[in-house]
Amino acid sequence: MIRCTWPGLTDPIYTAYHDDEWGRPVRGDDLVFERVALEAFQSGLSWLTILRKRENFRAAFDGFSIPKVAAYTEQDVERLLGDAGIVRNRAKIEAVVNNARVALDLPDGLSELVWRHADPDSPVPRTMADVPAVTPGSKALAKELKRHGFRFVGPTTAYALMQAIGLVNDHIEGCVARARESALSGR
Numbered sequence: 001m002i003r004c005t006w007p008g009l010t011d012p013i014y015t016a017y018h019d020d021e022w023g024r025p026v027r028g029d030d031l032v033f034e035r036v037a038l039e040a041f042q043s044g045l046s047w048l049t050i051l052r053k054r055e056n057f058r059a060a061f062d063g064f065s066i067p068k069v070a071a072y073t074e075q076d077v078e079r080l081l082g083d084a085g086i087v088r089n090r091a092k093i094e095a096v097v098n099n100a101r102v103a104l105d106l107p108d109g110l111s112e113l114v115w116r117h118a119d120p121d122s123p124v125p126r127t128m129a130d131v132p133a134v135t136p137g138s139k140a141l142a143k144e145l146k147r148h149g150f151r152f153v154g155p156t157t158a159y160a161l162m163q164a165i166g167l168v169n170d171h172i173e174g175c176v177a178r179a180r181e182s183a184l185s186g187r
Contacts, residue, residue, distance in 0.1 A: 040152035056085030
């Protein structure tokens with residue numbers, strides 16, 4: 001079975017994420033908000049670290065409900081800083097709260113804003129070396145998110161988000177997950 005090499009074969013959590021989630025379309029404001037938040041927490045860390053803590057993040061951040069997180073107070077930030085089940089970084093926690101408040105005020109919603117940057121015709125990478133870290137589309141998405149007031153959303157983080165939620169399909173040529181996604185989408 002051919003699959004992208006980034007998840008490796010050493011951790012079943014990583015492999016399951018690659019095979020069943022990464023690159024599949026995710027829509028809905030709270031679902032996209034969760035991914036924006038987790039990508040921000042991942043900055044500077046291993047994605048596997050975030051995956052292992054994902055259920056803790058969901059519990060700590062009220063399922064990433066935008067209205068609930070937007071209503072967080074300084075007491076909530078302190079509570080989160082004391083939660084050993086998540087990444088305890090004040091700047092990242094405060095960014096997630098800020099981003100929820102910003103997302104709450106988007107006229108068309110977060111999902112719509114992000115999906116405007118989809119690139120379904122991006123080239124099919126033959127190897128992982130063909131997968132970029134940043135693209136013009138991720139630069140545009142990061143710029144748009146920052147324009148609205150989002151934090152921890154640079155072009156590299158924006159591209160990781162685009163990959164994770166299916167705005168681009170960066171599964172390499174022949175990858176079992178790419179073939180499955182192509183069959184589902186009819187492409």
